[in-house]
Each structure stands twice: as C-alpha cells, then as structure tokens.
Amino acid sequence: MLQFSSLSDIRQHTEMLRQQGKRIGFVPTMGALHEGHLTLLKAAKSQNDVAVCSVFVNPVQFNNPEDYRLYPRLLEKDAQLLDQEGCDILFAPTAEEMYRQKAKLSFDFGDLERVMEGAHRPGHFNGVATVVSKLFHLVKPHQAYFGQKDLQQFAVIQQLVLDLSFDLELVCYPIIRETDGLAMSSRNRRLNPEQRAIAPRLYESLQFLHDKLQTTPIAEAKKQTEAFLASFSEIRLEYLEVVHAQTLQPLDEVTEDVPTALCLAAYLGDVRLIDNMLL
Numbered sequence: 001m002l003q004f005s006s007l008s009d010i011r012q013h014t015e016m017l018r019q020q021g022k023r024i025g026f027v028p029t030m031g032a033l034h035e036g037h038l039t040l041l042k043a044a045k046s047q048n049d050v051a052v053c054s055v056f057v058n059p060v061q062f063n064n065p066e067d068y069r070l071y072p073r074l075l076e077k078d079a080q081l082l083d084q085e086g087c088d089i090l091f092a093p094t095a096e097e098m099y100r101q102k103a104k105l106s107f108d109f110g111d112l113e114r115v116m117e118g119a120h121r122p123g124h125f126n127g128v129a130t131v132v133s134k135l136f137h138l139v140k141p142h143q144a145y146f147g148q149k150d151l152q153q154f155a156v157i158q159q160l161v162l163d164l165s166f167d168l169e170l171v172c173y174p175i176i177r178e179t180d181g182l183a184m185s186s187r188n189r190r191l192n193p194e195q196r197a198i199a200p201r202l203y204e205s206l207q208f209l210h211d212k213l214q215t216t217p218i219a220e221a222k223k224q225t226e227a228f229l230a231s232f233s234e235i236r237l238e239y240l241e242v243v244h245a246q247t248l249q250p251l252d253e254v255t256e257d258v259p260t261a262l263c264l265a266a267y268l269g270d271v272r273l274i275d276n277m278l279l
C-alpha cells in the first residue's frame with residue numbers, strides 16, 4: 001500500500017492514475033477504523049481498479065473542541081488494517097498540511113442543515129463540505145463511498161456534488177452493527193464498560209419507535225420512545241426525529257409512499273453517538 005501525507009503527492013499520483021485510465025474508488029474517513037469502514041473499502045476495491053482511503057480527523061467540522069481532542073487516533077493500526085484489506089493508497093495528511101491556507105469559503109445547505117446534526121453542531125456541515133471538496137479535488141475519485149450511519153451527511157454531500165458539478169458517483173452503504181445492535185462507530189471506543197453495556201438501547205429505541213409507529217401517530221410514538229430512553233439514566237437524548245429520508249425534514253405522518261428515516265443523537269457521558277433506521 002502506498003501512503004501519502006502531502007497534498008501535492010496525492011494530487012500527482014491520482015492524476016497519473018487517471019491518465020492511465022484507472023478507475024478510482026475513494027473512502028473518506030476520520031480513522032480508528034472498524035468493520036463499517038472496511039465494508040466501504042471492500043466495495044471501493046471490488047468496483048474500481050484502485051482503492052484510496054483517507055484518514056483525517058478534520059478539525060473544522062468539530063463544533064466541540066473536547067470531542068476533537070479526544071477523537072480516537074490510531075493511524076499505525078489503521079494503516080495495517082487497510083493494507084491487509086488490499087487498500088492501494090492511504091492518504092493521511094496533517095491538519096497543518098490540509099489547512100496551510102485557512103479555508104474561508106462557506107457553504108449554506110439551506111433546510112437540509114437546519115435540522116438534527118446541522119442544528120446541534122453549528123458549523124459542522126460547513127467543515128464537512130470544505131474537507132470533502134478538498135479531498136475530491138485531491139483524490140479525483142470516480143466513485144466515493146459513504147455510510148448510511150451519517151445519513152444527513154450523505155444528503156449534504158449529494159447536494160455538494162450536484163451544486164459544484166463534481167464528476168463522480170456517490171455510493172451509500174447500510175449501517176454495520178455490532179452483534180448487540182450498536183451501530184459501529186469510532187467514538188464507541190471512548191465508551192466505558194457501563195456505557196458500552198447500555199449503548200445498544202439506542203438502536204433498540206429506534207426499533208421501539210418503528211413498532212409504535214405501526215399503530216400510533218408520530219408525536220405519541222416519539223413521546224413513548226423518549227420515555228423508554230429516559231428510563232436509562234446513563235443516556236441523554238439530544239434529538240429523536242421522524243424525517244423524510246432525503247430532505248431530512250420532520251414528517252407529520254408516516255405513509256407508505258414517503259421514504260422515512262428514524263434518527264437520533266444521544267450522549268453517554270460525554271460521548272455523542274448517532275444512529276438511524278430507514279423504514
């Protein structure tokens with residue numbers, strides 16, 4: 001596996017690959033890799049000539065400095081895993097290298113970012129759009145792979161690709177879960193044993209909400225699910241929403257013809273986790 005940290009090196013190398021007619025599959029990550037990331041990598045590898053993975057904990061998408069400071073950083077182990085999985089190129093720049101020029105451009109995704117993650121993490125999607133745009137320019141992928149776990153992020157990136165005419169295909173893969181249902185996430189590493197034991201209740205609450213919605217209006221079903229979560233003192237719910245799966249706007253009712261997603265964010269101690277379920 002080749003490893004680059006300099007922007008000019010990755011840019012030159014992917015330029016050469018393009019000239020050779022190679023198809024590039026790209027998986028952007030923030031590292032501390034798990035099976036969710038590796039599933040994306042396997043797909044990128046099997047559907048393209050060359051698989052590129054980036055590992056970069058992007059400072060400008062963190063609204064909470066402590067979350068940035070404590071984000072798991074395991075670059076050596078990540079590189080080993082990627083090599084084992086047949087990744088061709090790892091791009092792992094430093095923050096200084098990536099933001100030698102402080103990014104000044106700002107994005108506004110309208111209603112898409114005024115709900116859920118956008119509403120609770122001011123500046124988050126601006127930071128995501130900034131780094132994803134830079135990465136797309138540097139890596140020049142034909143296909144870029146993302147996870148459904150960050151459902152709103154995927155919608156934002158779809159908008160970004162449309163608005164800026166990036167010539168690539170976006171691919172979204174389903175959520176990979178631990179055997180007890182907890183959505184795999186790098187931040188799970190920060191949970192203490194008690195928090196880790198309670199964490200699967202988040203997915204259970206989505207299943208609970210899903211069941212309630214079969215017979216109960218949204219507001220009441222949400223209330224009952226919030227009460228279910230409130231019975232676990234370790235969990236502090238930030239939001240629980242029933243939304244349109246593409247626009248991410250809250251729905252008044254669940255109907256068969258409207259793609260629907262159940263989304264939540266919650267804290268266990270100071271670790272903030274998100275999860276969702278498509279109906």
Ligand SMILES: Nc1ncnc2c1ncn2[C@@H]1O[C@H](COP(=O)(O)OP(=O)(O)OP(=O)(O)O)[C@@H](O)[C@H]1O
Nearest residue numbers: 029030031036146147149150175176184185186187
């Ligand atoms: N459990 C999962 N299943 C499928 N894809 C995932 C999963 N977890 C993360 N991804 C995807 O991997 C890509 C990189 O995500 P990222 O590096 O932020 O990992 P993460 O595990 O989501 O970390 P965290 O949520 O703690 O930031 C994103 O497209 C994300 O949606």
Ligand SMILES: CC(C)(CO)[C@@H](O)C(=O)[O-]
Nearest residue numbers: 028029030058128131150
């Ligand atoms: C897309 C991404 C790599 C941008 O930093 C990040 O938001 C993530 O890992 O989902």
Ligand code: BAL
Nearest residue numbers: 030061062124150153
């Ligand atoms: N996986 C989403 C990146 C973030 O939480 O900042």
